[in-house]
């Protein structure tokens with residue numbers, strides 16, 4: 006089987022897992038919750054297998070490079086990191102609501118990868134500048150960070166939903182996890198994401214220095230990753246300032262994810278983008 | 286001890302002290318006002334958010350473009366305004382640097398201030414504990430054991446010696462307290478992180494004061510000894526000359542470049558210093574200056590092959606000439622010299638593009654200049670000479686585009702990177718954990734209470750408390 010076929014199946018499995026999580030949340034269905042976990046885990050395993058196969062295929066084509074070189078490949082890896090972090094968090098916190106928000110993101114990433122006309126799934130040879138192990142480390146760590154921020158975004162959204170629905174203590178509103186747990190979760194995943202984004206920026210800088218002789222050039226992609234980093238640094242310190250708690254921090258976590266998404270996609274639409282624009 | 290405990294209490298849950306201690310502040314007057322301004326976390330939050338916000342501007346306005354590009358895009362008045370605000374090179378502007386400097390000053394002052402308050406806690410020789418605080422912990426486990434306090438204390442101390450760094454036993458009234466802790470030093474993590482930011486700032490400053498960032502283009506076979514600064518285009522003399530002895534490029538099936546390499550030789554005063562093939566990701570470094578393969582392209586052609594078609598209908602001749610080279614034509618038909626190759630050539634009001642300019646010198650006659658446009662092979666027929674000249678082939682040499690830079694700040698920046706990662710790891714994943722075991726004898730045995738405090742990552746210490754409780758509830762001698 007080819008990697009692209011496996012990944013189509015994985016898209017479907019992720020969709021199913023997402024539907025089951027939503028079902029489990031809405032109807033408080035314990036069985037659906039367990040099945041959702043199983044499907045998400047199976048999807049993640051297939052996703053990893055698909056990436057591995059694609060790696061092998063690129064060798065068969067004679068290019069031989071890690072599958073982290075274009076938009077398609079980065080979306081596929083993003084889907085894997087989101088589902089992996091979602092699995093860990095759901096396993097620890099037992100929050101169907103979180104699965105219901107986070108697993109669709111993995112599904113969407115794969116849908117976008119395979120359906121968007123702007124994203125090609127062809128395996129292409131690498132540009133010389135991209136032939137570097139730093140690139141592999143850079144992409145992996147950045148996307149782990151992004152995925153953690155995605156889950157932080159979901160936890161932040163849940164927190165805000167909970168605030169909004171304080172009077173309505175029925176139906177699914179009653180099944181949003183409590184504020185303390187969400188606040189705690191947001192902080193933990195953001196801390197994880199911050200560490201990995203930091204390592205991602207650093208490996209990117211080291212790579213740039215080995216390829217172009219400077220570790221920082223203020224190009225839009227770099228600058229946006231710094232903006233995102235500063236934003237989450239602000240987030241970490243905001244809790245230390247009196248009065249910055251609860252919903253404000255949840256807002257920050259959601260807005261931070263908007264910066265992540267802009268760093269990832271939006272930068273390609275800015276004037277004067279850089280040569281490996283769609284790289285991630 | 287009460288004072289230390291208060292600070293411990295506050296820092297343990299990570300909040301800012303309710304009242305900042307001013308009594309031990311050695312700074313007076315305006316100095317103190319400045320100090321108090323710079324130590325505020327609120328200022329830090331505003332600065333970080335503010336830097337993130339203003340950095341957005343420079344991603345929407347392309348930086349360091351030629352003046353005319355801005356005028357086309359924004360018009361004269363806006364261009365003057367934006368350029369006055371340094372928005373066309375904002376990341377190197379003085380106001381942006383001032384914001385960065387303020388952030389660094391803020392980090393330094395805030396960290397020093399906190400460190401002075403926390404120093405005693407972090408480096409204390411005999412750690413104190415307040416039983417009341419431990420009693421409030423949710424992870425507190427209580428049980429009754431048939432063993433004696435002495436035996437239990439010994440059992441815990443034995444267990445704790447392996448995984449905890451300080452173990453002390455204290456008798457207060459009827460209760461025996463056994464206290465253990467680990468990872469007190471991890472409280473330094475935040476300072477390590479903040480120090481790394483300072484290292485990065487110092488490294489970046491060194492780079493911008495003592496380094497440069499330039500580029501140069503060298504045609505295959507040529508030599509150059511200056512490069513151009515990337516941001517200003519100013520020429521910079523290099524302490525050596527760079528020859529590109531050979532350039533080669535290979536392509537993938539889809540036409541994208543696969544690999545390109547320049548064989549470079551550096552020399553000075555006629556002496557070759559070093560030779561190396563430079564590829565993307567494989568630079569040449571010499572005396573702190575690095576040359577990187579960054580781009581390549583074609584120079585205008587410098588060598589052409591001409592077809593000379595006799596007007597009588599005989600077989601054409603060919604001649605290959607470089608600029609400045611001459612060739613004697615057979616049968617006293619003169620000497621043909623390639624004078625130059627022009628980018629453009631106007632014929633009447635038509636533009637003919639790249640054109641070879643030749644000089645034909647027939648014996649005993651006046652030299653004539655002959656223009657041979659590359660793209661119009663029939664053009665020279667109009668001259669009605671003995672030969673019609675046309676360009677059959679031409680060779681354009683490759684040039685190699687090199688980035689040339691020196692950055693003495695890189696070691697400091699890399700050190701900052703390592704320290705930053707280490708500091709974040711310590712701050713986020715390790716914690717200062719303290720465990721107190723209270724043992725008091727009563728009729729039915731020993732009342733045991735175990736509780737733990739961590740300055741972060743509470744689940745970790747909760748787990749330890751459970752394990753210790755299990756250890757102490759096991760039957761004696763187990």
Ligand code: HEM
Pocket residue numbers: 238241242245296299323324325326327328329330332333388391392395396399475478479482709712
């Ligand atoms: C880009 C620069 C900065 C970085 C990367 C950084 C990083 C960090 C990190 C990772 C933490 C731990 C956060 C946590 O516990 O969740 C922290 C804590 C802290 N930071 Fe920063 N920081 C920066 C700038 C600043 C600035 C400008 C201030 C200003 C005063 C500041 C003051 C503090 C304080 C007071 C703490 C809490 C220390 C404690 O818990 O005892 N930081 N910082």
